[in-house]
Amino acid sequence: MKSEKGYSLIELLIAVSVSAMLAAGASMTTFQIFRGSKQNSDWNVAVRQAQSLGQWVSQDALMVNTIEIGDDPGTSDVEFISLFWKDWENGNTYDTRYLWFDAEDSLKQLTRKQVTRDMDGVEIDNKSFLVADNVYTATLTPETNSWRLTVETRSGSRSVTREYEISKRLQE
Amino acid sequence: MTKLFSSLRKGEEGVTLLIVLLMMTVGSLLIVPTLSFISTSIQTGEVFEEKVEALYAAEAGVEDALWRMANNKPSSFPYSYELTDINGMTVSVVINAVETIAGQDVGTGGVHDDYLIITKSVVYNDGIYDYTLSVNNDGTGNVKVEMILIDLPPGLGYVWDSTGGDLYGDNPAVIGDSSTGITLFWEFIPPYPTIPEEATRIHTFQLSSLTEISGAEGHGCVKATRQDVGTVWDSDSHPYSITAQAKDATDTVVSTIRTGFWEAGIISITCWQVNP
Numbered sequence: 001m002k003s004e005k006g007y008s009l010i011e012l013l014i015a016v017s018v019s020a021m022l023a024a025g026a027s028m029t030t031f032q033i034f035r036g037s038k039q040n041s042d043w044n045v046a047v048r049q050a051q052s053l054g055q056w057v058s059q060d061a062l063m064v065n066t067i068e069i070g071d072d073p074g075t076s077d078v079e080f081i082s083l084f085w086k087d088w089e090n091g092n093t094y095d096t097r098y099l100w101f102d103a104e105d106s107l108k109q110l111t112r113k114q115v116t117r118d119m120d121g122v123e124i125d126n127k128s129f130l131v132a133d134n135v136y137t138a139t140l141t142p143e144t145n146s147w148r149l150t151v152e153t154r155s156g157s158r159s160v161t162r163e164y165e166i167s168k169r170l171q172e
Numbered sequence: 173m174t175k176l177f178s179s180l181r182k183g184e185e186g187v188t189l190l191i192v193l194l195m196m197t198v199g200s201l202l203i204v205p206t207l208s209f210i211s212t213s214i215q216t217g218e219v220f221e222e223k224v225e226a227l228y229a230a231e232a233g234v235e236d237a238l239w240r241m242a243n244n245k246p247s248s249f250p251y252s253y254e255l256t257d258i259n260g261m262t263v264s265v266v267i268n269a270v271e272t273i274a275g276q277d278v279g280t281g282g283v284h285d286d287y288l289i290i291t292k293s294v295v296y297n298d299g300i301y302d303y304t305l306s307v308n309n310d311g312t313g314n315v316k317v318e319m320i321l322i323d324l325p326p327g328l329g330y331v332w333d334s335t336g337g338d339l340y341g342d343n344p345a346v347i348g349d350s351s352t353g354i355t356l357f358w359e360f361i362p363p364y365p366t367i368p369e370e371a372t373r374i375h376t377f378q379l380s381s382l383t384e385i386s387g388a389e390g391h392g393c394v395k396a397t398r399q400d401v402g403t404v405w406d407s408d409s410h411p412y413s414i415t416a417q418a419k420d421a422t423d424t425v426v427s428t429i430r431t432g433f434w435e436a437g438i439i440s441i442t443c444w445q446v447n448p
Contacts, residue, residue, distance in 0.1 A: 014238050018339035030198070044213055050387035055224070059227070059447075062444055062446055065326045065352040066326045066327075067323075084326075085443075085444075085445075086353065086443065087445065088270075088274070088432035089270060089273060089274075089275075089347060089413065089443075090275050091347045091355065093352050118276055119275040119347045121349075131276065145319075169441060169444040172442055
């Protein structure tokens with residue numbers, strides 16, 4: 001072993017421990033970035049769903065003549081709210097319902113279904129689309145001159161609650 | 173090339189360059205999707221924000237028009253104007269006199285409206301409203317009644333075969349349902365019922381309602397003719413519409429609100445449509 005060249009054992013140990021520290025630091029940072037990214041993504045998903053429901057219900061509630069809260073036993077669907085309004089000039093009526101889907105799951109979907117009828121009551125349009133996913137709870141409470149919509153959405157470990165106060169625009 | 177590479181690393185030791193290159197590669201792989209994610213989130217937020225701003229701008233247009241109707245009423249219709257820089261947008265506003273209600277042509281409001289005096293009253297008793305509409309001919313010469321329209325709030329239904337009074341009307345056309353408020357429309361056929369000069373005729377009918385509600389008398393209008401002046405039109409209040417459109421910098425309409433209201437000193441909004 002005389003006249004051996006290369007790293008001493010101490011040099012090697014130092015090199016290994018420094019590398020191990022660097023590797024541990026790098027992997028922790030990468031893990032944090034991915035975890036942060038997933039949490040951001042969950043947060044964004046939850047906020048978007050709550051905002052989407054808030055925007056659609058706020059817009060519809062401004063127009064209504066009548067709002068019915070809860071399930072309508074007259075239909076096979078499970079209603080969250082049913083809103084009714086009309087076009088004053090041409091007599092068209094709008095029957096808009098927010099329907100629960102996957103009602104048994106803790107996270108549900110809300111679909112907006114709108115049927116338009118002409119002044120003779122004949123259906124002239126029928127459309128339906130997904131308004132919000134990942135909905136944990138949604139409630140609409142009537143107040144003196146407004147309605148209060150409270151929606152809680154969840155995605156992954158994130159939960160978002162939003163409240164909307166919607167003023168009544170039409171005289172009763 | 174190999175020679176150049178060999179000469180460059182001649183006498184060099186260590187792995188710093190390799191580590192730096194490796195870290196830069198990993199970093200660049202992470203930074204691209206992260207930036208793209210942030211950019212998409214901001215863009216989505218901006219679109220959402222612009223829509224909300226446009227809706228509020230259009231609402232401001234409607235409020236401005238309602239203020240004008242209450243305090244500085246235009247002398248002729250349609251009356252159009254623009255409001256600039258509301259939430260950074262331009263809002264076009266049109267106020268118009270409504271000539272069609274629930275698909276029925278009611279004609280031009282306020283024509284010779286001093287010739288007709290319309291009054292209405294309701295009495296509630298045990299689930300039924302007794303409705304009385306009085307039409308007084310305050311002009312000179314007989315008038316012939318062609319049409320009566322009553323616009324009612326939600327929660328009321330028409331009691332079939334309840335129409336009575338001096339004008340001998342049959343059942344009206346019932347438009348809409350009680351969830352949105354019904355509109356009753358009586359169209360008389362020639363020879364039309366006549367109201368002599370200075371006389372009053374009453375038109376009666378019944379409405380059903382589970383409870384007593386405010387504003388159950390709704391709004392009524394009557395269209396008649398007089399031989400010498402043609403159409404005579406009056407109502408207890410007059411129907412108008414406001415259309416407010418919020419436009420962005422490229423003149424694209426982002427949000428529209430259309431409202432309908434009755435005006436008679438006070439304004440009663442009966443229709444509010446967002447992006448109709």
